[in-house]
Amino acid sequence: MELFYSRLGVWIGVLFTFAIFSFLYKDNPFYKVAEQIFIGLSAAFWVVITIYDTLIPNLFKPLSENFGGNIILLIPAFLGVLMLIRIIPKLEWLSRFPIALLIGTTAGISFLRYLKSDVLNQLTATMLNPFAASDWISMIGEILLIVGTICGVLYFYFSKKHEGALGTSAKIGIYFLMVSFGAAFGYTVMGRISLLIGRLQFLMGDWLNLIAH
Amino acid sequence: MTNNKKVKQIDRRIIFLLIFIGVALPLLITIGFKIEVTENVQKAYDLVNSLPPNTKVLISFDYDPASKPELHPMAKAVVKHCLERDYQIICTALWPMGVRMCSDTFESLEKDFPNKKYGIDFVNLGYKVGGKITIQKMGRDFRSVFPTDTGGINIDEMPIMDGVTDFSDLGFVFSFSAGDPGIKDWVMIAHDTYSVLTSGGTTGVSAPAMLPYVNEQGQLTGLLGALKAAAEYELLIDSPGSATNGMDAQSIAHLIIIIFIVIGNVNFYKNRKKNRERG
Structure with missing residues (x-):
C-alpha cells in the first residue's frame, strides 16, 4: 500500500510538472488548473502552519497551561485581532495601530543590525593594504575591490555634475556595476537551469527510472 | 521594419526545446566535464x-x-x-x-x-x-x-x-x-x-x-x-551525487545560452549598422 501511494505521488508530480511546462508552448487550461491548485494549496498550507506553528505554541498553549502567568500575551493577541479587523471597512482604521507598532519595532531592530553588518563591517572589509597580499593575483583582486567600491559609490553621488575626475570615476564605477549585473545574470541563469535539471532528474529518475536517483 | 524584425527573431519555443534537449541528453549520456573547486x-x-x-x-x-x-x-x-x-x-x-x-x-x-x-x-x-x-x-x-x-x-x-x-x-x-x-x-x-x-x-x-x-x-x-x-x-x-550528475547538463545548457546571446548581439549590431546607414 505504501508503494502504491508513493507511485501515486510520483504520477501526480509528473502530471503537474507537464501541466506547468505546457505554458512554454502557450497558455492553456492544463496550466491554469495546475496554477490555481498550487495557489489554493499554498494558501491553505500557510493557514495551517500559522495555526499550528505560531498561534498554538506561542499563544493558545501558554494561555491554556498558565493563564495568569502569561496574561501579557493577550496584548499581542489583541493587536493581532486589530489587524484582522481590516476586513470591516468601517473599522479598518484600527489596524493602523498594530501596523505602526510592527513597522516601528522592525525598523528599530533592523537599523542597528544593518548598520553593523551592511555598512560598518562591509566598509572595514574594503580597508585593505593590497601591497601586503600574499601573491600578485590577490593583490590585483584587492586593488579592484578598493577601486570598484570607491568608483561605485561615486557613481551614486549626485550633488555634483559628473564631469572631470568625478565623471571619470563615475564612469569606471558604472563599468564595475555592469560587471556585477552580468555576474548576477549568470548566477540567475545557473539557478534556473539547476531547477530544470532537478525536474528532469525527477522525470527521468523517479518516474521513468532511466537514471539513478 | 516590423517585418524585418519578425524575420530575424527566433521563436522562443525553439530556444526552450534546445535547452530541454541540452539538459536532458547529458543526464542520460555522461560526458564527464571536469569540475574545479572554487x-x-x-x-x-x-x-x-x-x-x-x-x-x-x-x-x-x-x-x-x-x-x-x-x-x-x-x-x-x-x-x-x-x-x-x-x-x-x-x-x-x-x-x-x-x-x-x-x-x-x-x-x-x-x-x-x-x-x-x-x-x-x-x-x-x-x-x-x-x-x-x-x-x-x-x-x-x-x-x-x-x-x-x-x-x-x-x-x-x-x-x-x-x-x-x-x-x-x-x-x-x-x-x-x-x-x-x-x-x-x-x-x-x-x-x-x-x-x-x-x-x-x-x-x-x-x-x-x-x-x-x-x-x-x-x-x-x-x-x-x-x-x-x-x-x-x-x-x-x-x-x-545528483549535483555532480547534473553538471554536464548545466554546462551544455550554459553553452546553448551563450550561443544565443552571441547570435542576439550580432543581430543587434547588424541591425543598428543597417539603420545608421539608412540614416
Whole structure:
C-alpha cells in the first residue's frame, strides 16, 4: 500500500510538472488548473502552519497551561485581532495601530543590525593594504575591490555634475556595476537551469527510472 | 521594419526545446566535464573539516521544495561531511517546509550511517517563525526558543542538547537559504552579534547578493552558490551525487545560452549598422 501511494505521488508530480511546462508552448487550461491548485494549496498550507506553528505554541498553549502567568500575551493577541479587523471597512482604521507598532519595532531592530553588518563591517572589509597580499593575483583582486567600491559609490553621488575626475570615476564605477549585473545574470541563469535539471532528474529518475536517483 | 524584425527573431519555443534537449541528453549520456573547486567552496569545506569530533553544530534548513533542486544536494553533502566528522548536528528551520527538507536529508543518509542515532548524533528542532528575532533569542537562550523537537520531545531529555544554552556552545552555523528569512539573518545575528563562525549555501539568484559577506571580516566563511557549488562539495568529500550528475547538463545548457546571446548581439549590431546607414 505504501508503494502504491508513493507511485501515486510520483504520477501526480509528473502530471503537474507537464501541466506547468505546457505554458512554454502557450497558455492553456492544463496550466491554469495546475496554477490555481498550487495557489489554493499554498494558501491553505500557510493557514495551517500559522495555526499550528505560531498561534498554538506561542499563544493558545501558554494561555491554556498558565493563564495568569502569561496574561501579557493577550496584548499581542489583541493587536493581532486589530489587524484582522481590516476586513470591516468601517473599522479598518484600527489596524493602523498594530501596523505602526510592527513597522516601528522592525525598523528599530533592523537599523542597528544593518548598520553593523551592511555598512560598518562591509566598509572595514574594503580597508585593505593590497601591497601586503600574499601573491600578485590577490593583490590585483584587492586593488579592484578598493577601486570598484570607491568608483561605485561615486557613481551614486549626485550633488555634483559628473564631469572631470568625478565623471571619470563615475564612469569606471558604472563599468564595475555592469560587471556585477552580468555576474548576477549568470548566477540567475545557473539557478534556473539547476531547477530544470532537478525536474528532469525527477522525470527521468523517479518516474521513468532511466537514471539513478 | 516590423517585418524585418519578425524575420530575424527566433521563436522562443525553439530556444526552450534546445535547452530541454541540452539538459536532458547529458543526464542520460555522461560526458564527464571536469569540475574545479572554487575558493569559496574550499573555505566552507575547510570550516566543516576543521573541528574536533563531537562538536555541536547548527544547520538551518531555510528553504522549501521550490528550491530543492539547488539546495538539497549541497545540504546532503554538508550533512554527510558533518556525520563523517562525528559532529553532533542540531537542525532548525526558518521556513516551514525546511523541517521536511531536514528529515528528508537524514533519511537519505540513513543507509550510509546506520549507527547514528536521533537525539544523540542529530536532532530536528523544527520551524520557528520570526527570522532575525528568533535567531537573536536563540543567541541568548536556546531552550526558550526550542523547548521541544518536532515530535514534541523535551530537549532536556536528549543527550545531544546537553550543555547547549546559547550560540557559544556551537562550533559553527550553516544555513541553506532560499531567501528571506535566511543566511543574511544568520550573518547579522549569529556572526556579527554573537561571533559564531557562519557559512552556508544559497540559490543561484541569491548568491551574488551574499558574496560580499565572504570578506576579510569573515562575516561568511565561504559560500556555496547553487548546484555547481554542491557538485564541488561532493567532489571534496569524494561522494558524487545528483549535483555532480547534473553538471554536464548545466554546462551544455550554459553553452546553448551563450550561443544565443552571441547570435542576439550580432543581430543587434547588424541591425543598428543597417539603420545608421539608412540614416
